[in-house]
Amino acid sequence: MMVKFTDDIGAMEEALDTGGPTPAEDNEYFHIGRMIAVSIVHGGPGLCCLSPNFFLNLIGKEKKIEAPIEDIPDDEVRKALLEIKDATSLNELRELTEKHSSMLQTAGCYRFMMNLEDKKRIVDEYMQWYFIYRNQFSIQSFLHKIIPKNIM
Template identity: 35%
Template sequence: MIAVSLVHGGPGPGFFSQVLFGSLVYGPESVAPKLEDVADFEVAHKIQQIANAATVEELRTAIKNNDDYLSFAGCLRPVHSVNDKEVLVKDMLHYHVMNHVRGPFERFRDGIKTLGLLQQVKTFPAVFSPLFCHKPEKLTAEKMDNLNLLLTRGK
């Protein structure tokens, strides 16, 4: 639907994250998800526990507390120093944000190939990024006043 809409002059989706857009353009292996990309609060908490470990003992405790998830994600490994957490956090983020949704992502990517759109996006990513990606806007008092006016007029 997105491909057909864009090819026929319709609006861009405007809701993609930079990680999703980067995955489409450069491939899932080339993106580096961040903790902010994890929508599941419980998973984000697990990753944060490991990232916040300051000692090897804290890291091992965090790993032990989350060993079911780490095992399922294929990230469970022995740690020898506190620096091992960086690779572990990176692997957890990549699993949850990218590998966890690999099947739906591939079907979505196949849909974007419709009418040659994906090839054009890959050729001109800077042109397509504003059409696909969400750009958060700062909330200002003026915007709140305008919203309030719209809401009160509707009553």
């Protein structure tokens, strides 16, 4: 069975659920961890593909990810957040949060805007959800299967 995902306006999303095993079920994280460990033991490079902010969050040094909106690869999400961030009036902000309510509700940060300063809070909350919380299962799997407990 193949499931195709669409957004609020009916445009295709990039994700496809083919019903196959996830990387965690296939132990891909474990195998990647072993490759990284072998590389480090033999003097090769370690894990260099993570952003510094994400790495600090991963090891528990930082609770919050600081990333610019431009780091979001999804064009529609990035555009929506930039619109909200650039709102110049409370009425415009309310209209934009209503327009993008489905996206914001998915992240758990949809609320009634009381003042113009609320735009920074809602964008920050969405960014945390986008980079951390929506990937929590994979992050936890990575931590438990790859990083030895004595390092944590």
